[in-house]
Amino acid sequence: MELKDKLRFSLLALGGALVSLLQRPFFLLVLTIGLYLVSERLLGVVPLKLFELTEAMAGAKEATLAAAGLVVAIVSVSAFKHAKRLDLELAASAEISSISSDLITVLSRYGIYCEKVLEIKSRFVTRYDPGLHPAARAELDRDLKQDWTILLTRVRDISADRDEIWSLIRRLIEVSQKHQPVLGSRFLTPIMLERAQFHLEAIANAATFPVPEQDHNLVEYMRVFILFGVSDVNRYMHAERKHKIKLLGYLGGASSIGSTTIAPRSAMNAVRMAWKLMRLRE
Numbered sequence: 438m439e440l441k442d443k444l445r446f447s448l449l450a451l452g453g454a455l456v457s458l459l460q461r462p463f464f465l466l467v468l469t470i471g472l473y474l475v476s477e478r479l480l481g482v483v484p485l486k487l488f489e490l491t492e493a494m495a496g497a498k499e500a501t502l503a504a505a506g507l508v509v510a511i512v513s514v515s516a517f518k519h520a521k522r523l524d525l526e527l528a529a530s531a532e533i534s535s536i537s538s539d540l541i542t543v544l545s546r547y548g549i550y551c552e553k554v555l556e557i558k559s560r561f562v563t564r565y566d567p568g569l570h571p572a573a574r575a576e577l578d579r580d581l582k583q584d585w586t587i588l589l590t591r592v593r594d595i596s597a598d599r600d601e602i603w604s605l606i607r608r609l610i611e612v613s614q615k616h617q618p619v620l621g622s623r624f625l626t627p628i629m630l631e632r633a634q635f636h637l638e639a640i641a642n643a644a645t646f647p648v649p650e651q652d653h654n655l656v657e658y659m660r661v662f663i664l665f666g667v668s669d670v671n672r673y674m675h676a677e678r679k680h681k682i683k684l685l686g687y688l689g690g691a692s693s694i695g696s697t698t699i700a701p702r703s704a705m706n707a708v709r710m711a712w713k714l715m716r717l718r719e
Contacts, residue, residue, distance in 0.1 A: 446702050450558070455619050485670050522619060526694045529616040533630075533692040537685065540637070543598045544681060547644065550588070550595050552624065561659045585655045603640045609634050618693075624663050629691040636684035643676035645669055 477483050529665065564577050613620060613630050620627050646669040651660045 466488060496679075519691060522622075525616065525619040529612065530618060530692050530694050532608075532612050532616075533688060535695075536605055536612070537688040537692060539601070540605055540688070541685070543601055544640070544677065546591070546594055546598055547673070548677065550591055550648075551646065553584070553588055553591075553669070554662070555670060556662060557581065557588065557655075560584075561655070562663070581655060585643050587651065589651055592648055594653065600638070602644060606634060606637055606641060609637065623694060626691050626694050629687040631690065633684055634686035636680040636687065639680045640673075640676055640684065643673045690697050 472479075473484055512559075560577060560581055564574060564581065609630060613627065620630070647662060647666040
């Protein structure tokens, strides 16, 4: 991960924790008391003392009851809106998390296939080393045949995953459109979804490496793969290394919508996460 990306994710983690911290009741109480103490100097308004407020409320009982009823009504409406918005946010979060889970499955299969086919290619080239002992060559042929058979069992999944990764892009777009009212009320979540889509499209465009058919012979396929396929696989693996962490990071950040309303982020955990991100190796 590049330094600028480490800084970006670290600042997002710390910024989210700071916002959550400032929204907690204790800090709101401290802010209210601070505003009360400096209101005369800052706003030119002399606040009522506690006994003055009590006397005013006792002298106007009907007005006090009406004000209390108004406060209760406002709180009730706010609580209903808060609960409804939370339901919408959690629904969006569930869909984003589902996309992230399916994506990890697809990319894991891609990664295993690419590593395996390159390993088979390397051993296939070794087989033709003139200095290789005949017994070692025979053993290598047996291992290659076994590995090739195993690889062919994964080909069907890899072929399906090519359609699946584009389907995930469509699902991201649908989430943005379906939950636009609630996402539009957030500042960072829509940006994170847009960045996640960008990195996912970069990986999808790189996933053009050749995949053998079930009836392909190892020798015939490898001759073509060495000439035309190795560079494609290496290009995909480079794109995955470059975009995967960023993609999962943005999806993880976007899926936190709703959860931060229920349980605000811990400032200490955010600092710890930022520290771990900064220590990540390239």
